[in-house]
Amino acid sequence: MKICNKIAIVGMGLLGGSIGQALIARKLAGEVVGVVRRKEAVRDVMRCGAAHRATLDIADGVAGADIVILGVPVDQMEELSNTIVRSIRPDTVITDVGSVKGCVVGKLEKIFGSRGTFVGSHPMAGKEKGSIAHADPNLFDGAITIVTATRKTNQPAFQT
Numbered sequence: 519m520k521i522c523n524k525i526a527i528v529g530m531g532l533l534g535g536s537i538g539q540a541l542i543a544r545k546l547a548g549e550v551v552g553v554v555r556r557k558e559a560v561r562d563v564m565r566c567g568a569a570h571r572a573t574l575d576i577a578d579g580v581a582g583a584d585i586v587i588l589g590v591p592v593d594q595m596e597e598l599s600n601t602i603v604r605s606i607r608p609d610t611v612i613t614d615v616g617s618v619k620g621c622v623v624g625k626l627e628k629i630f631g632s633r634g635t636f637v638g639s640h641p642m643a644g645k646e647k648g649s650i651a652h653a654d655p656n657l658f659d660g661a662i663t664i665v666t667a668t669r670k671t672n673q674p675a676f677q678t
Contacts (some may be wrong), residue, residue, distance in 0.1 A: 521546050521678070522584035523532035528553040528576065528598065530563045532645060533615045534589030535653030553579035562650050577605040586634075587678065588614040589618045595622055598634075599629045610634040611675045615641055619666045627670055635675035638666035 523549040525532045534552070551656050553576050554560055559569035563572035565600060573579045580586050580602045588595055605613070612634050616622050623638040630636040643661035645652055667676050 519544075519546065520548060524551065524583045525549070525585045525587065526551045526553060526580045526583040526637045526660040527569065527587045527589055528579065528602070529589030530559060530568055530572070530574065530649065530650050531589060532648045532652050533643070533651035533657075534587065535568040536564060536613070536643075536655060536657040537587060537589070538563070539557065539566070539653055539655035540658060542567060542570065548586075551579045551583070557560065559650070566650055566653055568650060568653055571638050576602060580605050582607065583610055584608055586612045588612065590615070591604075591659050592616040592618055592622055596625045596629070599626050603629055603633055606634045608633050611678045612636045618626070623666050623668060625667065631670075634674045637671055637678075640664045640666075 527538050530552040538552055541547050545639040548567045552563040554572055560572040563569050603639050612630055617640055619638050626636040641658055641661055641663040643658050
């Protein structure tokens with residue numbers, strides 16, 4: 519059951535890679551794009567089937583995405599969001615897999631206040647080993663995900 523045309527995952531470690539594999543296995547998006555920082559990671563993402571396409575170009579990766587998932591460390595999210603806000607559609611839903619929410623939600627809601635909608639989330643899943651080499655399309659099966667709605671949260675974005 520396809521939920522949207524394009525999902526971009528920025529940061530393809532354990533969580534981002536597992537989300538990508540799950541989306542593809544369940545045919546939930548027409549296209550899953552993985553955005554990475556290193557050339558070797560493009561190959562790794564494709565080898566493990568975590569995206570239909572992987573790119574080093576963040577603007578290209580998020581352009582036209584219905585949903586953007588931030589799978590990077592929390593301390594990188596603000597700077598990264600300031601970069602991608604210029605490349606997303608006005609109706610793009612942005613979420614994250616970071617472990618802390620207060621500072622992330624406050625900052626990212628402001629960044630995406632006029633373009634896109636940020637809805638913070640924290641899946642309670644993981645493994646003792648990180649990296650895309652350990653990605654698992656079933657990592658989130660049965661896991662609880664905390665979704666952080668605020669007074670500013672757009673309800674259709676929250677449902678997505």
